[in-house]
Amino acid sequence: MSEEEDDVHFPPGHVIEGAHGKYVVEKLLGEGGFGAVYKVYEQSDKTKLYAMKVEKKKEERKDSKLKMEIAILKLVAAERKDSHFTSIIDRGKKETYFFLVMQLVGKSLADLKNKRPDKVFSLPTGLGASSQCLEAVQDLHKHGFIHRDLKPANYACGLDDKKRVVSLTPQNAVLPYPSQVYILDFGIARKYVNKENVLKTPREKARFKGTVKFASLACHRNIELSPKDDCESWFYLMLDVIQPSGLPWKRIQQREAVMQCKEDARRGDKKAKLFDGLKSAETELGKIMDYIDHLQYYSKVDYTFIYELLKVAVTNTGATMEDKYDWEKDD
Numbered sequence: 001m002s003e004e005e006d007d008v009h010f011p012p013g014h015v016i017e018g019a020h021g022k023y024v025v026e027k028l029l030g031e032g033g034f035g036a037v038y039k040v041y042e043q044s045d046k047t048k049l050y051a052m053k054v055e056k057k058k059e060e061r062k063d064s065k066l067k068m069e070i071a072i073l074k075l076v077a078a079e080r081k082d083s084h085f086t087s088i089i090d091r092g093k094k095e096t097y098f099f100l101v102m103q104l105v106g107k108s109l110a111d112l113k114n115k116r117p118d119k120v121f122s123l124p125t126g127l128g129a130s131s132q133c134l135e136a137v138q139d140l141h142k143h144g145f146i147h148r149d150l151k152p153a154n155y156a157c158g159l160d161d162k163k164r165v166v167s168l169t170p171q172n173a174v175l176p177y178p179s180q181v182y183i184l185d186f187g188i189a190r191k192y193v194n195k196e197n198v199l200k201t202p203r204e205k206a207r208f209k210g211t212v213k214f215a216s217l218a219c220h221r222n223i224e225l226s227p228k229d230d231c232e233s234w235f236y237l238m239l240d241v242i243q244p245s246g247l248p249w250k251r252i253q254q255r256e257a258v259m260q261c262k263e264d265a266r267r268g269d270k271k272a273k274l275f276d277g278l279k280s281a282e283t284e285l286g287k288i289m290d291y292i293d294h295l296q297y298y299s300k301v302d303y304t305f306i307y308e309l310l311k312v313a314v315t316n317t318g319a320t321m322e323d324k325y326d327w328e329k330d331d
């Protein structure tokens, strides 16, 4: 084993052999405490580009984030080809690391939004893409998992043929569908149902998980999470990508203070401020927030209710859900 192989820092040109092919590292896409994500290509066919996620093996870590990621992607893959989940190409383990080769996607919603002049999407793009983000998480919930770390950085747009997919409407008319949105990173996802597909009995106390800015109030309060908490995080992510002034707690680091700010945002002036500058969508967004706030641990989420309100909000702007997204117009 070479020195490089001992680590997960691979230079361009480094080759990793999997069960279904040999993958050559092109460049690093991102790095975290767990390991790294690389853009790779298949040695025998340079046009076949993928993303490779590698995770260091750790004696002390019993729960591998990558294992959870693979389990979820396998579970959802069986169902439908054109989904909001990246497909698995290959996976394996070496002496010091695990790896997953998956479908390569484009920039994250966080990167795409930060490239905009006002650092937010237009309302039709923000609401339309958010609708896809909710579809992705609805699918995950259907399979018995909650994500627990929803944020714009954990969603990305599709590449090449996945940029604009064609979807069949219920009426069987073929509609051009705007850029597909993919959900990423299931490292801290959790099974929320038991073997009988019934919600698990909530633990008395649950440790804080995820990202402070997007965490649900229950997460701040160390209460067990369920699908409604992903919906609350999804709501914050939607506001984050459309609200020109950003989330009110965007500059606060301290967890307690962020929780207080989220609680305040439910009342009076502070609630109105949450939707500042979003006039045409204010009523629908208010209804969505109230709906999510009334959900409880055992509640069954009515996703359709939310999609319908999003559709009305998009229509109010004079656009449609099928219109090109901001980042497609730049191409």
Ligand SMILES: Nc1ncnc2c1ncn2[C@@H]1O[C@H](COP(=O)(O)OP(=O)(O)OP(=O)(O)O)[C@@H](O)[C@H]1O
Binding pocket: 029, 030, 031, 032, 033, 034, 037, 051, 086, 102, 103, 104, 105, 106, 107, 108, 153, 154, 156, 184, 185, 187
């Ligand atoms: N399939 C993919 N195609 C292209 N880029 C990807 C893919 N999966 C992940 N990435 C990128 O790699 C980087 C790290 O990915 P990811 O968020 O999954 O890992 P992470 O470091 O565990 O995340 P976190 O920052 O939440 O800890 C991100 O910039 C992400 O956009």
